[in-house]
Amino acid sequence: MRAVMQAYSKKREISAQECVTRVCGIKMKKCSRSVVFVSTDDNPVKMSRPMSYLETTTHDSCNIWMTSLTDKYKCRPETPEYEEMSLADFAALCRLVSGPNEGKDVLPLLNQLGFVQRRKNDKPAIIRYYHCSQEKDPEQYYGRLLRLYLPHRSEQELKPQGFQTYQSFYNSGCVRLPCSDHSESVKRVVKRNKDKYEKNSEDIESALEEFEQNRDVVIDEWCNLAPESEVVRLQCDENLPERHSDDENEQENVPDYSRQSDAVTEIRAIREQPAVDPAVVRVMYQNLNQKQACVFYAIRDWCIQRVCGLNPDPFFFYINGGAGTGKSHLIKCIHSEASKILSRLPANAEEADISNPTVLLTSFTGTAAFSINGSTLHSLLKLPRSLNPPIQGLGNQLDEVRSELINAEIIVIDEISMVSKPLFAYVDARLKQIKGTQRPFGGMSVLAVGDFYQLPPVRQSKPLCVYDPEQIDLWQEHFQMITLTEIMRQKDDVAFAEMLNRIRIKEKTDELSQCDRDLLSQAVTAPEECPIEVLHIYATNKNVESHNTDTLKKLHSNIIIITADDFQKDKRTGRMARRDKPFTGGRNDLPDTLNVAEGARVMLTRNLDTLNGLVNGAFGILIKVVRSENDGQIIKLGLRMDNRQSVRNTRSANAASDDLVYIERAEENLKFKGAVRR
Numbered sequence: 099m100r101a102v103m104q105a106y107s108k109k110r111e112i113s114a115q116e117c118v119t120r121v122c123g124i125k126m127k128k129c130s131r132s133v134v135f136v137s138t139d140d141n142p143v144k145m146s147r148p149m150s151y152l153e154t155t156t157h158d159s160c161n162i163w164m165t166s167l168t169d170k171y172k173c174r175p176e177t178p179e180y181e182e183m184s185l186a187d188f189a190a191l192c193r194l195v196s197g198p199n200e201g202k203d204v205l206p207l208l209n210q211l212g213f214v215q216r217r218k219n220d221k222p223a224i225i226r227y228y229h230c231s232q233e234k235d236p237e238q239y240y241g242r243l244l245r246l247y248l249p250h251r252s253e254q255e256l257k258p259q260g261f262q263t264y265q266s267f268y269n270s271g272c273v274r275l276p277c278s279d280h281s282e283s284v285k286r287v288v289k290r291n292k293d294k295y296e297k298n299s300e301d302i303e304s305a306l307e308e309f310e311q312n313r314d315v316v317i318d319e320w321c322n323l324a325p326e327s328e329v330v331r332l333q334c335d336e337n338l339p340e341r342h343s344d345d346e347n348e349q350e351n352v353p354d355y356s357r358q359s360d361a362v363t364e365i366r367a368i369r370e371q372p373a374v375d376p377a378v379v380r381v382m383y384q385n386l387n388q389k390q391a392c393v394f395y396a397i398r399d400w401c402i403q404r405v406c407g408l409n410p411d412p413f414f415f416y417i418n419g420g421a422g423t424g425k426s427h428l429i430k431c432i433h434s435e436a437s438k439i440l441s442r443l444p445a446n447a448e449e450a451d452i453s454n455p456t457v458l459l460t461s462f463t464g465t466a467a468f469s470i471n472g473s474t475l476h477s478l479l480k481l482p483r484s485l486n487p488p489i490q491g492l493g494n495q496l497d498e499v500r501s502e503l504i505n506a507e508i509i510v511i512d513e514i515s516m517v518s519k520p521l522f523a524y525v526d527a528r529l530k531q532i533k534g535t536q537r538p539f540g541g542m543s544v545l546a547v548g549d550f551y552q553l554p555p556v557r558q559s560k561p562l563c564v565y566d567p568e569q570i571d572l573w574q575e576h577f578q579m580i581t582l583t584e585i586m587r588q589k590d591d592v593a594f595a596e597m598l599n600r601i602r603i604k605e606k607t608d609e610l611s612q613c614d615r616d617l618l619s620q621a622v623t624a625p626e627e628c629p630i631e632v633l634h635i636y637a638t639n640k641n642v643e644s645h646n647t648d649t650l651k652k653l654h655s656n657i658i659i660i661t662a663d664d665f666q667k668d669k670r671t672g673r674m675a676r677r678d679k680p681f682t683g684g685r686n687d688l689p690d691t692l693n694v695a696e697g698a699r700v701m702l703t704r705n706l707d708t709l710n711g712l713v714n715g716a717f718g719i720l721i722k723v724v725r726s727e728n729d730g731q732i733i734k735l736g737l738r739m740d741n742r743q744s745v746r747n748t749r750s751a752n753a754a755s756d757d758l759v760y761i762e763r764a765e766e767n768l769k770f771k772g773a774v775r776r
């Protein structure tokens with residue numbers, strides 16, 4: 099009840115099922131801003147307004163119900179973009195905000211129902227809705243289709259006069275959308291919008307059905323690969339305490355918003371995951387070298403024990419090894435196998451919930467995170483930019499992060515050499531908060547991977563391997579080191595690879611052998627002989643900038659200078675006002691000016707969207723400079739990225755019609771108090 103009241107007091111809209119679930123103390127299935135439940139019922143459950151509000155109304159007032167997402171959708175702004183929007187789009191692509199100053203492009207809803215904003219850089223929310231059978235309950239089925247996918251402002255528009263049923267309107271009705279000059283069949287409009295969310299729903303349903311029918315005879319392909327491990331797994335299975343039928347029913351008690359006993363399953367829009375061909379994965383496992391296999395099997399056995407309910411202690415492994423010794427390769431194998439096994443944990447087996455990972459893949463930089471299909475530590479755990487103590491909790495974001503990481507059992511941290519001690523302490527504290535336990539790393543197992551001879555933490559922070567007797571040292575205390583030694587990358591130039599490994603462990607003052615000197619000299623090209631188009635690497639940003647400026651001038655005549663838009667509070671009005679001239683920003687701020695040219699090669703220097711490869715270090719070519727129609731100001735840049743995957747994924751969210759990724763102005767606080775730069 100306290101939780102319900104807290105939600106009320108924060109004026110958050112709270113669904114009936116969340117109330118019931120909280121009041122009964124039942125585990126919540128899913129509730130976060132990234133997953134939105136859309137009611138598609140003819141007669142949805144309504145929540146009354148809080149008592150404090152009702153006491154201030156008159157006896158005959160009708161304004162006694164909390165407004166739902168559907169009510170707000172019907173009162174969406176009357177702009178062309180919103181007019182054409184289906185309820186599904188509204189739920190997935192927009193966020194409801196409390197006031198007009200909550201960010202860019204906030205528009206008021208009609209009838210003073212609040213404010214709405216398009217989700218811009220964020221991923222669309224996953225929408226969930228009650229799914230019913232077309233055969234058993236056609237009227238409810240077609241009503242749901244129309245409500246979700248036909249743009250409307252009232253219930254009457256979903257079953258207009260002259261149509262007895264939703265089904266007849268769906269099959270033979272026509273509509274003219276507000277911004278269109280012609281009529282279209284209802285079926286067509288629904289199909290167009292439905293395809294964005296349920297494209298493969300029929301295939302998924304039949305696959306699920308097939309899986310359910312064959313559940314007991316599904317063959318674990320692992321038996322063919324590693325029979326000994328399979329025997330251990332089967333023994334563990336035998337040791338499992340039998341599940342009581344009461345336990346089975348527990349989940350069914352969780353309100354699912356279905357009022358019928360024959361309710362089928364919920365269908366959710368599925369986030370695309372990179373598909374890994376099982377045949378490729380099998381070859382990867384089989385080719386692991388001895389050391390890699392040793393770690394792989396240790397973790398695999400741990401997962402099996404976990405699934406068998408044997409409660410093994412969390413493991414803390416540190417995989418160390420020089421460049422090209424197969425660390426990332428090992429991470430991919432472990433992630434694939436551990437996720438597969440851990441999905442059988444009773445808590446996860448209920449539904450194949452791909453948005454709730456069991457193994458978290460993280461890294462310090464966006465580039466490394468993208469290369470293992472993971473996220474940066476900062477974005478996953480919502481860490482602040484400054485890691486200075488005291489450690490800040492997650493505050494309002496706790497529910498959201500907790501619901502995303504609820505099933506996480508293992509966290510993989512790549513590039514561990516770049517993780518500073520304060521960052522590691524933050525990760526430990528965050529996981530403790532998220533998992534609600536004081537055990538180290540919230541009771542999760544940690545696989546740290548990296549090479550302390552590679553990049554250290556930024557800005558002179560000490561790496562984890564430097565022991566500090568003054569502080570509690572999570573690293574020394576818990577982690578067991580395993581070193582990979584076989585170089586897997588330069589198999590065809592073993593001599594060069596071995597030389598790199600010898601240099602790796604040298605002190606600055608150690609002499610190089612003549613043989614290594616000769617080998618290195620062969621690989622050196624004088625700077626003036628380097629082709630201009632190859633990647634140049636310098637030790638400092640200053641050198642990089644000077645090289646870039648010179649090269650841009652040499653190769654392009656159409657240079658455009660983009661100036662930062664800086665805003666500062668006007669002392670008289672108290673409002674943010676745009677400055678005529680930008681400030682001189684600091685080293686870590688967004689640049690004061692940016693020199694670009696159409697056709698120039700560019701590299702991103704911020705992580706914009708790690709999952710889609712728009713990360714610091716990603717390359718592309720600037721194709722289009724887009725200006726505002728009103729004042730001619732440059733508003734975005736269209737890039738053709740080298741990594742075509744970025745285009746495919748970002749396009750589905752932005753619906754752009756070309757093959758470019760559009761980068762809009764980013765907004766960050768400047769180091770001057772209250773100043774904002776775009």
Ligand SMILES: Nc1ncnc2c1ncn2[C@@H]1O[C@H](COP(=O)(O)OP(=O)(O)OP(=O)(O)O)[C@@H](O)[C@H]1O
Pocket residue numbers: 385386387390419420421422423424425426427428549586587
């Ligand atoms: N067991 C293996 N069988 C076949 N190829 C492998 C194996 N292990 C690694 N490789 C390949 O060797 C190359 C280097 O491996 P990987 O990138 O995993 O090394 P790394 O230790 O992460 O390197 P770095 O520290 O430079 O990031 C990759 O192309 C990878 O696919």
